[in-house]
Amino acid sequence: MTARIIGVFIALLLALPAQATSVMTSIKPLQLVAAGLVTQDDTVDVLLPPGASPHSYALKPSDIRGLNQADVTVWVGPELELFLSKLLEDKPSVLTLTQVENMPLRHFDGGHHHHGHDHGEHNIDPHLWLGPKTTRVAAQAITDALIEAAPDKAEQYQANLTRFNEQLDQTVADIQQDLASRIQSGYFVFHDAYGYFEDAFGLEKTGHFTVDPSQKPGAKTLVTIRRGLLNHDATCIFTEPQFNPALIDAVTRHNDVNVLALDPLATSIPVAPDSYQVFLKDLGNRFTRCLKHETTD
Numbered sequence: 001m002t003a004r005i006i007g008v009f010i011a012l013l014l015a016l017p018a019q020a021t022s023v024m025t026s027i028k029p030l031q032l033v034a035a036g037l038v039t040q041d042d043t044v045d046v047l048l049p050p051g052a053s054p055h056s057y058a059l060k061p062s063d064i065r066g067l068n069q070a071d072v073t074v075w076v077g078p079e080l081e082l083f084l085s086k087l088l089e090d091k092p093s094v095l096t097l098t099q100v101e102n103m104p105l106r107h108f109d110g111g112h113h114h115h116g117h118d119h120g121e122h123n124i125d126p127h128l129w130l131g132p133k134t135t136r137v138a139a140q141a142i143t144d145a146l147i148e149a150a151p152d153k154a155e156q157y158q159a160n161l162t163r164f165n166e167q168l169d170q171t172v173a174d175i176q177q178d179l180a181s182r183i184q185s186g187y188f189v190f191h192d193a194y195g196y197f198e199d200a201f202g203l204e205k206t207g208h209f210t211v212d213p214s215q216k217p218g219a220k221t222l223v224t225i226r227r228g229l230l231n232h233d234a235t236c237i238f239t240e241p242q243f244n245p246a247l248i249d250a251v252t253r254h255n256d257v258n259v260l261a262l263d264p265l266a267t268s269i270p271v272a273p274d275s276y277q278v279f280l281k282d283l284g285n286r287f288t289r290c291l292k293h294e295t296t297d
Contacts, residue, residue, distance in 0.1 A: 019152075021043075022069065023038060023044045023072045023074065024045050024047060025073075027054050030097075031271060032266055032271060033139055033164075035271050036277075037164055038146065045066060073094045075088065076129075080127075093148075103137050103138070104134055104137065106124075106125045107125060125196065127196060131197055132168055174281060175201060175281060175288075179287065182291040185236065186233050188234050190239050193213075207224070209247065213242060238261070262283065269282070
């Protein structure tokens with residue numbers, strides 16, 4: 001009788017739905033990555049609202065509550081979301097991507113660094129979600145954090161990671177094929193955020209308007225960019241949603257230049273299991289179109 005009761009109890013336990021794991025990401029691109037790795041029972045939320053900049057965001061009380069309730073918190077690191085540093089300092093289950101072992105980080109001076117245990121690095125380019133290599137490492141780290149939070153779903157998480165990487169491989173191949181037909185011309189970007197993407201696909205910008213999007217470019221920078229356009233050093237300018245249209249007018253007047261918008265924070269991409277690949281492919285399409293002189297949205 002006792003054995004039968006134990007058997008029924010075990011059967012009831014097995015029939016219970018899996019415990020949901022709640023994930024909080026700092027920015028939407030990380031939400032897109034996590035959405036491809038979690039199970040259907042899990043939730044993935046994002047801290048920053050649409051249009052907010054991780055360079056200058058101010059936390060609200062509701063943000064702090066959401067962070068405290070999350071089973072796993074994923075952020076890039078203090079190099080991007082400095083406003084989170086103190087709050088996450090002692091919080092458990094926090095994944096800081098710039099501190100992940102063997103993360104192939106790059107620097108704004110063009111150097112590269114595989115992160116080990118030295119956390120004293122400076123000048124790190126934090127836009128790591130824009131490169132397929134760094135995103136693969138991030139996806140593995142997120143999967144490891146999910147398994148630690150819910151070990152009973154380890155097999156599902158591993159299967160999701162395999163699918164995510166297979167889709168990413170196909171996306172990279174598609175972008176490489178599309179960019180193979182581009183015109184070999186220079187381009188300017190709004191801010192210096194696309195180094196990981198450029199490294200991955202053999203692109204080299206002519207220059208940028210600013211390193212920090214919260215700071216306006218100076219007059220000297222605008223003169224240099226206008227001169228580059230007049231000299232045909234570049235034929236394309238990539239803007240971003242917060243870009244001041246007056247700056248475009250200032251440098252493109254009387255110039256034959258293509259202008260196309262990039263959104264490194266994936267504002268318009270719906271959240272779904274394959275959203276990150278959709279985001280990366282859209283980014284590749286925009287580079288291809290601008291460099292092939294096809295700018296119709």
